[in-house]
Amino acid sequence: MTALGRHLLVEYTGCDATILADLARITTAMLEAARASGATIVTHSFHHFSPHGISGAVIIAESHLAIHTWPEHCFAAVDFFSCGPVDMDRGLAVLRAAIGATDETRMALERGPLRAVNLG
Template sequence: MSALGHHLLVEFTGCEAAVLADLDRVTAAMLEAARVSGATIVTHSFHHFSPHGVSGAVIIAESHLAIHTWPEYGFAAVDFFSCGGVDMNRGLACLKAAFDAQAETRLELERGPLRTVSP
């Protein structure tokens, strides 16, 4: 039996504030994370808040990768959902390095009704 999708909720702490406040750097890091995970990028949208912080999402054929940053706290919340064929660990390692995060915590959820997997 297998779930329809896997959802990772990740908190990066101790991040470089200047990176988390930079719209272009956050956007580039998220797109690169999607690429290295093997996801198929459909579109993306990011927004810089005043005085600081970035929110955005990369829509992938396999679902989505979203973020909200709090540079003043060195904190980023990332939401990565996939219905398969994506190496989420690779993508998240890319983000951790890009943000120079000192630590991360993860919550993993299986989403959707369980289905029988053919051998």
């Protein structure tokens, strides 16, 4: 069976804590990232936790783009899964700039069947 989708797990460090705690800015950044990738946005939902942190997802026709932030650690974890022709790298570059990340680590997976593509 050939892969049914591509799944990127991304960890951003050195992020702007103020942005990571701002529900409106994270929502906007995630929607802009999805648009920049060429994905078709279906819906989105984001939640601000007390005292801090945001979790949310943009549901796209091709699958999803999700985030969880830890402002107190200047850290964000992102999950981008697509079974369609989207430019994940472009979308993630937009997101990285929007949250002010100084570094990122990625793990790429092929889904269906699961296979690690690269780490780094």
